[in-house]
Amino acid sequence: MSKNNKAKPLSKKAINNRNNKLIRQLKQKKDGELDRIINKADERAFKVIDCLDCANCCKTTGPLFTSKDISRISKHLRMKPGHFVDEYLRIDEDNDYVLKQVPCAFLGSDNYCSIYDVRPKACSDYPLTGMRSQKKMLPLLMKNATICPAVEHIVDELIKNVLTHPKEKKY
Numbered sequence: 001m002s003k004n005n006k007a008k009p010l011s012k013k014a015i016n017n018r019n020n021k022l023i024r025q026l027k028q029k030k031d032g033e034l035d036r037i038i039n040k041a042d043e044r045a046f047k048v049i050d051c052l053d054c055a056n057c058c059k060t061t062g063p064l065f066t067s068k069d070i071s072r073i074s075k076h077l078r079m080k081p082g083h084f085v086d087e088y089l090r091i092d093e094d095n096d097y098v099l100k101q102v103p104c105a106f107l108g109s110d111n112y113c114s115i116y117d118v119r120p121k122a123c124s125d126y127p128l129t130g131m132r133s134q135k136k137m138l139p140l141l142m143k144n145a146t147i148c149p150a151v152e153h154i155v156d157e158l159i160k161n162v163l164t165h166p167k168e169k170k171y
């Protein structure tokens with residue numbers, strides 16, 4: 001192969017510029033259209049990416065726990081809510097309950113969640129790309145792409161299709 005065939009990796013600055021341009025283009029879409037584009041890309045991404053091969057969100061970030069989450073999970077574990085909080089949670093700088101430590105204590109070595117049916121809402125919503133109101137969540141898209149391979153897959157698809165063909169309705 002000629003060395004000219006090898007694509008030169010983009011600099012950090014070029015990546016930032018490209019990502020900012022993509023976000024600006026996505027912001028210009030109508031709310032419903034943006035939801036459709038990202039939700040469809042989410043479906044395609046999770047056809048090729050299996051959370052059980054990954055669990056990176058559970059290993060590196062962890063969710064916030066609402067009072068409903070705490071009450072539901074502590075009931076499931078037959079613990080008093082206060083005891084559950086003492087055992088597993090701390091309050092972060094935004095005054096939210098979060099895990100004391102990551103990887104999450106409920107993550108098994110097989111990447112299964114031991115409280116899956118009652119897991120925090122933030123876990124079931126993550127990585128947010130399957131939800132509506134994507135415009136509000138655009139600021140999180142690039143950050144989540146550094147954590148979640150499915151979001152990385154979505155962003156790659158958006159770069160190829162929206163950034164390169166901004167006027168195209170379907171792809």
Ligand code: SF4
Nearest residue numbers: 051054055056057148
């Ligand atoms: S980081 Fe993304 S792909 Fe990995 S387990 Fe979490 S949601 Fe699934």
Ligand code: SF4
Nearest residue numbers: 058104106107113123
């Ligand atoms: S509660 Fe379950 S899904 Fe949520 S971070 Fe922990 S292991 Fe992952």
